[in-house]
Amino acid sequence: MSSLLNLHSLEKRFGDRVLFRIETLTLDRGKAYVLTGSNGSGKSTLLKILGGLERARVEQAFFLGHAVRFFPYPREMRRSVVYVHQHPVMFDTSIEANIGYGLAARGFTKGEIRERVEEAMRWAGLIGVRNLPPRTLSGGEKQRVALARAKVVEPKLLLLDEPTANLDTAAREQVMQLLPQLTSMGTSVVIACHDRELIRLSDALRLDLREGRLCAHAEDAE
Numbered sequence: 078m079s080s081l082l083n084l085h086s087l088e089k090r091f092g093d094r095v096l097f098r099i100e101t102l103t104l105d106r107g108k109a110y111v112l113t114g115s116n117g118s119g120k121s122t123l124l125k126i127l128g129g130l131e132r133a134r135v136e137q138a139f140f141l142g143h144a145v146r147f148f149p150y151p152r153e154m155r156r157s158v159v160y161v162h163q164h165p166v167m168f169d170t171s172i173e174a175n176i177g178y179g180l181a182a183r184g185f186t187k188g189e190i191r192e193r194v195e196e197a198m199r200w201a202g203l204i205g206v207r208n209l210p211p212r213t214l215s216g217g218e219k220q221r222v223a224l225a226r227a228k229v230v231e232p233k234l235l236l237l238d239e240p241t242a243n244l245d246t247a248a249r250e251q252v253m254q255l256l257p258q259l260t261s262m263g264t265s266v267v268i269a270c271h272d273r274e275l276i277r278l279s280d281a282l283r284l285d286l287r288e289g290r291l292c293a294h295a296e297d298a299e
């Protein structure tokens with residue numbers, strides 16, 4: 078499996094406090110990772126660093142095999158890495174516009190946007206709610222809109238911050254069943270979750286953030 082992102086000597090501080098020091102972090106293409114750790118261990122902060130939303134000291138970084146300077150965040154990564162918040166922001170327009178938002182910014186034609194959005198809504202099971210105002214959607218539906226919004230831009234890396242926290246079992250299942258198709262498209266996915274709400278996903282590698290260190294478990298997260 079080829080490597081998507083390699084980081085060496087990643088350190089995050091808040092003032093004098095070192096939140097974590099990670100010797101190496103390697104993400105392979107089309108692979109799923111479940112990032113675990115207790116409250117405050119730094120899961121969200123790590124995802125935001127990977128998504129270019131938070132600064133950190135990184136000694137060496139390689140994206141798709143070539144060296145990049147992690148700060149300022151490379152344009153190539155900005156276009157191909159998507160971070161999804163636990164409570165995804167919904168623009169007060171339509172569900173279609175929310176899903177197609179990233180495509181318009183990337184220069185797709187109206188016809189292409191319509192086609193991709195329609196396909197993504199079908200994939201995420203959103204056809205039945207397509208005419209509802211986005212702010213009225215449930216937590217699970219908003220997560221599925223956010224996944225559809227990510228899928229249409231075909232990201233190389235998708236960062237999901239506790240996507241199933243506070244969802245009931247059925248809503249959680251609906252979100253989780255979308256993930257294997259993303260990895261089979263070649264998208265690498267990192268999903269942060271609490272230890273007590275461990276996300277079980279076949280073929281996922283578990284990354285455990287504990288006491289400022291990151292430990293990759295060779296066994297699957299199942």
Ligand SMILES: Nc1ncnc2c1ncn2[C@@H]1O[C@H](COP(=O)(O)OP(=O)(O)OP(=O)(O)O)[C@@H](O)[C@H]1O
Nearest residue numbers: 091096114115116117118119120121122123269271
């Ligand atoms: N901007 C900031 N300034 C100072 N400290 C911060 C800042 N952002 C986060 N922290 C601290 O960093 C630590 C890690 O926070 P983070 O949200 O990354 O943890 P987490 O593992 O995602 O936690 P949770 O599981 O509760 O969501 C916390 O102690 C938090 O208070």
